[in-house]
Amino acid sequence: DAGVIQSPRHEVTEMGQEVTLRCKPISGHNSLFWYRQTMMRGLELLIYFNNNVPIDDSGMPEDRFSAKMPNASFSTLKIQPSEPRDSAVYFCASSSQVGAYEQYFGPGTRLTVT
């Protein structure tokens, strides 16, 4: 099992540019979560999907953020336009709705907006 896969691992971009983060959940998992981690705000839930359908996006900070899950094995988080305060580590996690509740995290994408 490859675990949750995220790309890129590091992203440096200039303010105003579009940023797309990618996630591949664990095969067979049908829930996918996007979290953001900063020193000031800690770990925050941004949005999550069940069976590819967005369930709760109340954590998405602004309209500049959008997320999609076109199929069970792929999700994207897009920031357009990016701002310096978006600099953070973005984690994707997945879980199975059957039985266990455990969420398994990917390695994260470290985003730096200059």
Place this chain on the structure above:
Amino acid sequence: GENVEQHPSTLSVQEGDSAVIKCTYSDSASNYFPWYKQELGKRPQLIIDIRSNVGEKKDQRIAVTLNKTAKHFSLHITETQPEDSAVYFCAASKGGADGLTFGKGTHLIIQP
């Protein structure tokens, strides 16, 4: 929404001693309480979890207790070792396929 408070923010213990980290939550509908360990530059890793129908769960040197009436849960690490040094996060959710609300984290330092 759910609010999770975690204390202390930093905890320093002597190697071999026990460490206790405490969390409180606000939403009585929450019924799943995991604990994650995060080493510097790494992803959060699940170390133990507990559901609301259980008061205590143990896995070797790690145990978690839950008091639903008081809405608090705790992580206990016995016989601490240098490799236990990390940041520990508690979290709460309504279980199933629900997102986690995290505490702010506890930096655990094991003194040799």
